[in-house]
Amino acid sequence: MMNQEIEQAEKDLLHTYNRFPVVFDHGEGVHLYDTEGKEYLDFCAGIAVFALGYGVKEYNDALKDQVDKLIHTSNYFYNEPAIKAAALVKKYTGMDRVFFTNSGGESIEGALKAARKYAYTRDGHTDHEIIAMEHSFHGRTMGALSVTGNAHYREPFEPLIGNIKFAEYNNLESVEAQITDKTCAIIMETVQGEGGIYPANPEFIQGVRRLCDEKDILLILDEIQCGMGRTGTMYAYEQYGVKPDILATAKALGCGVPVGAFAMTERVALKSLTAGDHGSTYGGNPLACRAICSVYELMEEKKVLENVNRVSIYLEQKLSELVERYDFIETQRGLGLMRGLVFDCPVNGILQKTLKNGLVLINAGTNILRFVPPLVITKQDVDDMLVILTRALDEWSYEERA
Numbered sequence: 001m002m003n004q005e006i007e008q009a010e011k012d013l014l015h016t017y018n019r020f021p022v023v024f025d026h027g028e029g030v031h032l033y034d035t036e037g038k039e040y041l042d043f044c045a046g047i048a049v050f051a052l053g054y055g056v057k058e059y060n061d062a063l064k065d066q067v068d069k070l071i072h073t074s075n076y077f078y079n080e081p082a083i084k085a086a087a088l089v090k091k092y093t094g095m096d097r098v099f100f101t102n103s104g105g106e107s108i109e110g111a112l113k114a115a116r117k118y119a120y121t122r123d124g125h126t127d128h129e130i131i132a133m134e135h136s137f138h139g140r141t142m143g144a145l146s147v148t149g150n151a152h153y154r155e156p157f158e159p160l161i162g163n164i165k166f167a168e169y170n171n172l173e174s175v176e177a178q179i180t181d182k183t184c185a186i187i188m189e190t191v192q193g194e195g196g197i198y199p200a201n202p203e204f205i206q207g208v209r210r211l212c213d214e215k216d217i218l219l220i221l222d223e224i225q226c227g228m229g230r231t232g233t234m235y236a237y238e239q240y241g242v243k244p245d246i247l248a249t250a251k252a253l254g255c256g257v258p259v260g261a262f263a264m265t266e267r268v269a270l271k272s273l274t275a276g277d278h279g280s281t282y283g284g285n286p287l288a289c290r291a292i293c294s295v296y297e298l299m300e301e302k303k304v305l306e307n308v309n310r311v312s313i314y315l316e317q318k319l320s321e322l323v324e325r326y327d328f329i330e331t332q333r334g335l336g337l338m339r340g341l342v343f344d345c346p347v348n349g350i351l352q353k354t355l356k357n358g359l360v361l362i363n364a365g366t367n368i369l370r371f372v373p374p375l376v377i378t379k380q381d382v383d384d385m386l387v388i389l390t391r392a393l394d395e396w397s398y399e400e401r402a
């Protein structure tokens with residue numbers, strides 16, 4: 001049954017993903033169930049999306065209520081969920097003005113446009129440059145791809161947007177070396193996700209902030225993956241004592257309802273996008289914004305940040321024990337519940353094994369297992385995960401590594 005469905009899917013869908021052979025049917029808490037009823041412990045959360053876990057009654061009820069009331073109107077008019085959601089995004093991001101999008105990539109597109117418009121308003125020039133980081137990931141749309149630090153992703157689609165320069169992440173001198181009179185923005189993830197789970201060094205991000213302040217360059221932080229409580233604060237930048245000028249958020253923002261946002265300080269907004277400069281038909285629609293409101297509210301109610309800070313210490317300690325135990329594991333790193341376990345070889349075979357044993361994990365780059373579980377996991381869930389993972393590692397090292 002499941003195999004037939006997979007065969008059908010492979011005939012109909014454009015083959016842009018190498019999918020694992022499983023069809024998921026429903027979720028409950030931190031578990032997923034496939035169409036044949038098999039249970040999986042989920043340490044992927046739909047790529048750092050489903051932060052609250054599955055089947056949360058308050059969240060589901062809020063969405064059902066909104067479906068019956070009003071799903072969409074358009075940005076020609078106001079709607080209450082968007083008004084409430086904007087206030088919440090402001091409160092939690094520390095920014096002053098919000099624009100709602102439908103995805104992470106679109107949040108980056110908007111952030112880039114906002115930065116260019118700011119620079120254009122200031123001097124009327126159209127030759128501004130943006131500095132992005134090597135090994136970064138900002139999305140697959142043309143603008144987001146242009147600032148993604150992976151030549152392999154970019155090359156087939158060139159020419160992309162121009163005047164992008166790349167610097168080395170966590171290397172302040174390399175950023176400084178790329179700055180010119182035309183630099184209008186520096187874009188980076190506060191914790192690099194797809195590129196291998198690299199948190200920014202405090203000196204680096206503080207140094208970049210200083211450079212930006214000195215030269216009126218805008219700092220764009222992409223917290224699409226590392227935001228929304230994942231690192232133990234609602235946004236990761238809070239832990240560094242710096243503030244971005246423009247912030248991009250998405251993924252867990254709607255916990256599965258496709259939504260994103262970019263937000264900026266009033267100082268930037270005053271010289272940036274105005275009526276006619278940007279738009280989105282769906283962006284900020286009542287259903288998506290109701291999801292945002294519910295997610296922020298439930299994060300407070302369920303004391304999610306406290307849980308992240310408690311459980312992440314335990315997860316880190318347990319992953320360190322794996323580093324000690326297996327000679328093919330090199331190290332582990334990350335921040336909060338965004339962690340990578342670094343192998344000396346590709347991890348794809350391990351992922352097949354963990355899935356077979358009932359654990360959903362993904363990679364970040366070829367050699368790194370990525371742990372981005374729902375933010376409500378318990379220590380017991382970590383223990384359960386380790387039982388499956390060690391079994392998978394033992395099987396894999398016995399069968400495949402030899």
Ligand SMILES: *Cc1c(COP(=O)(O)O)cnc(C)c1O
Pocket residue numbers: 103104105106108137138139140189193194222223224225226250251
């Ligand atoms: C996932 C991700 C994106 C792109 O988001 P989409 O919703 O897939 O467009 C951008 N930046 C970062 C850091 C991400 O993790």
